[in-house]
Amino acid sequence: MNVMAKAEKKISSAFIYFFGSFGGILFGYDIGVMTGALPFLQADWHLENAASLVGWITSAVMFGAIFGGALAGQLSDKFGRRKMILMSAIVFMVFSVLSGVSPDMGEASAYYLIIVRMLLGLAVGAASALVPAYMSEMAPAKARGRLSGLNQTMIVSGMLLSYVVDFLLKDLPGEWAWRLMLGLAAVPALILFLGVLRLPESPRFLLRKGDEAQARKVLSYIRKNPAEIDQELASIKETAKEERQANQKTSWSTLFSGKYRYLVIAGVGVAAFQQFQGANAIFYYIPLIIQKATGQAASSNLMWPIVQGVILVVGSLVYMWIADKFNRRTLLMVGGAVMGLSFILPAVINWMMPNMNPMTIVVFLCIYVAFYSFTWAPLTWVLVGEIFPLAIRGRASGLASSFNWIGSWLVGLIFPIMTASMPQEAVFAIFGIICILGVLFVKTCVPETRGHTLEEIEEQGTNHGRVKASNPEN
Structure with missing residues (x-):
């Protein structure tokens, strides 16, 4: 048990904040990747005059995200922020790969890609909801503004990363170019999954589940002194009580x-x-x-x-x-x-x-x-x-x-x-x-x-x- 505690103690606040916000990279990557993939996809599947299909292929992720954010918010209250971020990374990996291996079946292939990207959107919407929630619950109050800016920087960095990947792959044969652009989204999802495996659960969720000892341990990774930890634990308890009362009314x-x-x-x-x-x-x-x-x-x-x-x-x-x-x-x-x-x-x-x-x-x-x-x-x-x-x-x-x-x-x-x-x-x-x-x-x-x-x-x-x-x- 002591060995495990020492191993957990090595988790730095920088590691927690970096991988806590890394979901923004996924969110941004999938917003941006279709920008470069679409011209090659249109040429490969002869969609130059199919404006509505192009619109649906592009926007399908956002359609799925409408439901993914709401669903993830409810499930994270039951299973925890960390577990739901891990689940989102898995969904992101699976459907990114399935996007890249879309079968070439004429017009039917467009509908396949639309459905796959809608399901991918569940993970994108979940990331957009879970990452800010996790970060706000881990960050000290005085740093929440800057860490909110960090999340935005991660999102736009993910977009920039997707644009760079698109540019580097543009000289491949058209069919391979767009498939790799979409499929490579699985790489940052894998990095997120591996990083979040080492992340602790948010102290607020742990307190809601009655595990005050573990919540205190998590806060010890990211707060400087015991008095600050005690004060924050008391504040979280009071806020949780007020929210329960508010939701009932x-x-x-x-x-x-x-x-x-x-x-x-x-x-x-x-x-x-x-x-x-x-x-x-x-x-x-x-x-x-x-x-x-x-x-x-x-x-x-x-x-x-x-x-x-x-x-x-x-x-x-x-x-x-x-x-x-x-x-x-x-x-x-x-x-x-x-x-x-x-x-x-x-x-x-x-x-x-x-x-x-x-x-x-x-x-x-x-x-x-x-x-x-x-x-x-x-x-x-x-x-x-x-x-x-x-x-x-x-x-x-x-x-x-x-x-x-x-x-x-x-x-x-x-x-x-x-x-x-x-x-x-x-x-x-x-x-x-x-x-x-x-x-x-x-x-x-x-x-x-x-x-x-x-x-x-x-x-x-x-x-x-x-x-x-x-x-x-x-």
Whole structure:
């Protein structure tokens, strides 16, 4: 027993935080890998004129993720965060390999890949829910902001990794290129599985199961002194008691009562706008966007996703630097305004100058990605984590996540259909208008959360509800 304890004691906090957030790499890799695989897949399966099938193949992962996040959240409360992360890694490995070995059976092969990627999406959605939960329960309160930024950096690093892999494999025969791109997603899943085997369970879950001794041992790996451990154990117990009481008193209808409606609309609205603003149209389809703009083959434009990936990683680091220096609303409104203009201006310029250099749209897309990377991308989840009162936090966070995944799925699905029926400058202009609507939504419907306690934020919602009740015409 002593030998085992000594072996466990060697687990460093850096190891725990690295592999605790490594699920973000998987999440990001599968968001990005189809960007490079799709041009080769289209050519191999002759899908150039099958916009709806292309949309479904691309967006199937997000469709599965809608259910994977909700399912993983419930199962992790029963079996633990660690076990569910391990299970997600296994599912990810299996269905990544099955994607890469898709049989060539004509149109039926497309439906096979759609189903396999939906099942893969269960693991992607689970990772998106489990990783932040595990990290927030392991991290000390003073480091949660930075570690939230670490999760975002892991996600965009996974996207960049997938773009680099796509670029390195682009000169293989077309059939082998896309199969290896998709199948190699099993490698980071295997690394995650092996790393998480050594990770401890979260102390919060252990306490919920009545294992205080093990919870104390886990906290000893990542906290400096016994007094800090005792204080955190007492805090976890008190929070768990409050959550049990809150869950007994609330239902889904509670979310839309006068007291909470304002905050629920704000949090869920921001989560939905993040996706409906069209970011994933760029991340999934940038080679095809450049092909349509310039006439160059999409398979020869795989350097551009790497450019986008580098911008995303740098932006995530910029966010970690400025996160606590500016108000959430200010960053969201400035970012949304620049993002909207980046989508609208190419359409205006093209209307005024029909001979516009086709690469102009790519420059504006890079500006969009830059501002998205340090505003809406990370801040959506920071705000969602702060804005919901304890009594409704579980249900409201789940609702926000569902709307976010629904938006991601719909954008991935309809973008190729829209660009097949109208100029892509017009399509981006539509997304630009949605960005501007998002700015107006933040200005009118979202409270400031930086520097406010959860109690103060809840009071804003309560006061807003009272104002609405006394002025129903407003």
